[in-house]
Ligand SMILES: *[C@@H]1O[C@H](CO)[C@@H](O)[C@H](O)[C@H]1NC(C)=O
Ligand SMILES: *[C@@H]1O[C@H](CO)[C@@H](O)[C@H](O)[C@H]1NC(C)=O
Ligand SMILES: *[C@@H]1O[C@H](CO)[C@@H](O)[C@H](O)[C@H]1NC(C)=O
Ligand SMILES: *[C@@H]1O[C@H](CO)[C@@H](O)[C@H](O)[C@H]1NC(C)=O
Ligand SMILES: *[C@@H]1O[C@H](CO)[C@@H](O)[C@H](O)[C@H]1NC(C)=O
Ligand SMILES: *[C@@H]1O[C@H](CO)[C@@H](O)[C@H](O)[C@H]1NC(C)=O
């Protein structure tokens with residue numbers, strides 16, 4: 001290494017908050033900004049710039065990523081298509097011609113910036129933008145003008161600046177999917193496959209939002225700006241809005257995913273996850289060409305693509321397929337042979353794109369032989385009633401199974417080889433794998449043996465430790481053995497229900513003949529010690545309106561909780577038209593009782609517990625129809641797999657307290673919001689997402705799923721409570737009480753956290769201790785449902801609600817300190833001060 005190099009490198013290290021001054025134009029080497037594994041931080045250290053590789057191979061890319069995020073998240077890549085092969089000799093320089101360059105070695109440039117003006121200075125801004133300035137201080141080149149797959153706040157997309165996905169999760173080279181301004185009018189965006197096939201569109205700009213993206217009205221984190229829409233100079237960008245709380249806005253970005261979805265992420269410091277709040281198309285199976293030719297898409301699988309389930313079909317490129325680049329698709333193994341004795345196999349009713357069809361009238365036999373005679377023909381449709389034959393050529397994209405949804409569709413037949421070869425090959429394969437299997441098993445068994453011995457030794461040790469601890473400090477919690485509970489529940493045979501955290505079974509304790517509810521936790525996270533500590537906290541919390549934990553079991557991988565049994569079941573059972581009815585008196589007691597239970601969690605116990613999953617499924621009724629809140633404190637115990645839950649929650653923001661999207665710390669006000677939603681369901685005697693109450697309902701077609709809260713809120717504010725209240729009550733209700741419950745519900749679902757009352761105040765308002773004023777209309781809700789595209793989403797979320805899987809807040813109870821301002825803070829007054837108790 002030359003002394004000059006060394007010197008320059010040192011200089012760069014010292015100037016790592018860089019203002020990159022170039023050496024004079026005559027210096028051939030230029031200024032080295034990054035060499036080998038050294039990196040540079042942006043001005044306030046939000047981003048880092050340097051070389052990275054993605055899967056341990058020898059391809060090195062010069063890129064930008066978040067410096068504070070533990071999972072590497074690359075937002076820009078310079079040499080997408082031309083990786084360097086050796087990290088030690090790779091460098092990033094401001095070269096002698098005033099351009100940025102990525103060099104594989106001293107005299108091998110793999111990438112260069114495209115500025116024409118000579119630049120003397122580079123700056124790495126804290127928004128992630130790498131900027132080159134001329135001597136006059138004007139921008140001659142910036143990385144924000146050359147986006148890759150990520151759209152950051154401050155970056156504008158234009159006719160010539162668009163996002164292009166990576167090729168696969170580990171290959172930054174340009175993939176097939178892009179987000180671009182829609183030609184020819186440039187009044188909106190579209191997602192495009194291979195620059196030709198449009199598979200999703202934002203719809204036209206309406207002045208404030210795009211027609212198909214009603215979520216944009218949520219004002220929480222972004223400010224969007226569209227300069228010159230509907231002209232060739234159109235430029236669209238977004239910035240982060242300063243938060244009302246004065247806190248730093250969360251890290252946030254849009255990404256054109258390699259699987260063709262446009263996704264929006266916000267970093268949650270609470271969970272150390274990128275939470276995805278929005279993505280389009282909703283299902284990956286709506287992405288054009290995702291699985292390639294002869295690939296079948298299944299959105300519920302971890303890997304969405306598989307080859308047609310017919311003998312002889314396999315991925316064209318196994319390696320690419322493994323790295324989740326499915327675009328090359330599948331092929332018939334013996335395609336080239338084109339034998340006359342091929343046969344046809346039905347794959348059910350499917351829809352697809354891409355194939356060329358040749359139609360003619362013929363009988364079935366003629367249809368088949370016409371296809372067999374032509375090596376290029378891969379399959380056929382045959383319609384018996386009209387004797388119409390369609391032979392198919394080319395590629396078979398976007399296969400969608402519609403067998404379940406449509407009757408009488410034509411069945412697709414695909415050509416496969418008859419017998420012989422494949423079977424023979426399979427047999428050989430089987431023998432081979434058998435041989436591998438046997439050798440493998442011996443090894444595996446040996447390995448298992450060693451591991452279990454180690455484990456047993458460990459377990460002995462940990463048992464001992466627990467015993468030495470003196471077991472369990474809480475006396476009113478019983479520790480059950482798994483065998484005991486297995487017996488009590490008759491081998492877990494009497495299922496009471498299934499929630500977000502696990503399945504609940506009825507059981508009878510052998511010693512006391514008491515009936516209990518046993519909750520078997522799924523995906524238990526954390527160790528035994530954490531579990532015990534958490535159970536201890538929950539067990540210590542006792543209140544008339546909280547379900548009592550009697551005991552638990554923690555044995556091997558089993559984690560079970562034993563609760564008092566609630567004979568009248570969950571509130572949700574009474575919110576169905578066909579279901580049993582609750583009198584007004586009971587409903588009112590349930591409203592007040594639930595509020596008291598939650599208020600106790602928030603304000604009454606030592607640690608402030610945010611439930612995060614308030615909904616009718618989690619409000620149980622005892623023999624006297626007293627409301628008992630269940631499942632509190634559980635999420636913390638399970639571990640927080642935030643992203644998964646949020647991913648299933650896409651497009652249903654209306655159900656979750658809107659501040660959740662901002663990634664700021666969740667407070668007790670999130671529970672208040674969910675409680676408000678629950679109150680609406682309670683007085684309406686219905687679920688928030690279902691068919692409209694009657695013809696006069698809020699503007700949705702009959703038979704369509706419909707989002708109740710915005711309409712109900714409007715009626716309540718206008719004093720038209722009668723329209724909202726459950727008709728099954730037949731008018732038998734206390735008008736004053738009902739009015740209070742309605743108004744409180746609307747106060748609880750206010751957009752702004754600060755506008756929602758504390759739970760303690762909610763109790764007082766419901767009890768009539770303080771007078772309740774008329775709240776303003778929750779605007780976000782209204783906005784969310786006014787967008788046309790929301791219809792589909794509504795139907796979708798309806799299914800989720802009724803499945804009882806707990807899609808709001810599944811895994812997210814958070815214990816925070818009660819002393820914190822966010823727990824207790826309260827701003828405007830939904831109640832009149834003068835009547836204070
Ligand atoms: C960097 O942080 C300081 C202190 O927080 C702040 O005053 C300054 O505006 C920030 N600069 C940039 C470019 O963000
Ligand atoms: C760079 O170029 C010089 C002369 O052109 C040559 O001698 C040297 O081998 C080259 N270095 C590499 C690493 O290719
Ligand atoms: C994006 O557009 C806005 C509004 O025209 C402009 O102020 C800003 O400088 C642009 N950003 C970049 C990085 O060009
Ligand atoms: C993409 O388009 C190019 C040029 O139009 C074409 O050659 C190529 O086959 C296409 N690739 C796919 C996967 O459709
Ligand atoms: C969007 O705007 C363009 C240009 O004004 C118009 O031609 C087109 O019909 C609009 N599309 C929709 C769906 O309204
Ligand atoms: C889709 O994937 C899920 C989960 O892997 C599986 O249970 C289901 O059977 C698959 N469906 C089809 C049609 O292959």
Ligand SMILES: *[C@@H]1O[C@H](CO)[C@@H](O)[C@H](O)[C@H]1NC(C)=O
Nearest residue numbers: 296309347348401402403404
């Ligand atoms: C489509 O679904 C039907 C019914 O579920 C099934 O019998 C058929 O095999 C499926 N077809 C494909 C191509 O997966």
